[in-house]
Amino acid sequence: MSTETPRGSGICQRLNGLYADRDHGCEKYYNCGGGTPYPTACPGGLVFDDLHKYCREATAEDRKKCVQEPLVLSCGGGTKTGYSETKCSTFKCPLLTEYPFGDHARYPNPVDCKSFIVCLRDGTASVKGCPGDMLFSNVQYVCVNGTQTNECYDPAHARKQSPELV
Incomplete structure (x- = not known):
């Protein structure tokens, strides 16, 4: 058995x-x-x-x-009863044992569908852009024709995939 x-x-x-x-x-x-x-x-x-x-x-x-510092993606201000408040969206690369793209991993940028985050083996992160009218697909993890897809950033999906979104 x-x-x-x-x-x-x-x-x-x-x-x-x-x-x-x-x-x-x-x-x-x-x-x-x-x-x-x-x-x-x-x-x-x-x-x-x-x-x-x-x-x-x-x-x-x-x-x-x-100890890599998180990558700051965007900051926005707001007001709250008498004082200014700034909130920033940041991203920190995870420690991986295998990298899906050889020497790096890619993640959707939660603040911009035309760009994505690249994490290198050394833990550093950078934002890369998609050319022309292309958007980053959070399904295929590559830039795709923006007029033929609705696979742009989905916060629920990205939080499961991404290491640290604040």
């Missing part, structure tokens, strides 16, 4: 296991039990190794990636 290993959903890829939480820092991970994710953190300066599933000393590369 053959049984299939139960699969989880969302953060818990399997019902039980440890999974990195790169959205909230290199030391953060989820300890999944019965499909329920329990936020956990490595002690005192250690980082979570998602490949080997344990906390370890940070390498120079880890430190560089973990």
Whole structure:
């Protein structure tokens, strides 16, 4: 008799296991039990190794990636009873073990459908633009003809894909 290993959903890829939480820092991970994710953190300066599933000393590369400043996408002002308020939309690249485009990953820009965010292996991010009337597809992760698509940024989809949108 053959049984299939139960699969989880969302953060818990399997019902039980440890999974990195790169959205909230290199030391953060989820300890999944019965499909329920329990936020956990490595002690005192250690980082979570998602490949080997344990906390370890940070390498120079880890430190560089973990302390990258978020990329500021846009800032807007507002007023709130007597004082000015500025809110900025930022993006921080996740730590990845595999990059879907060889040396980089691409993410939709939540403030502009004509551009996208490129994350390099060193953790740096930059905004790149689509030419002419093309828009960035959050389905295909490339620039596509803007008159033939409605695949532009969808906040619900992007928050699942993107590491840190504020």
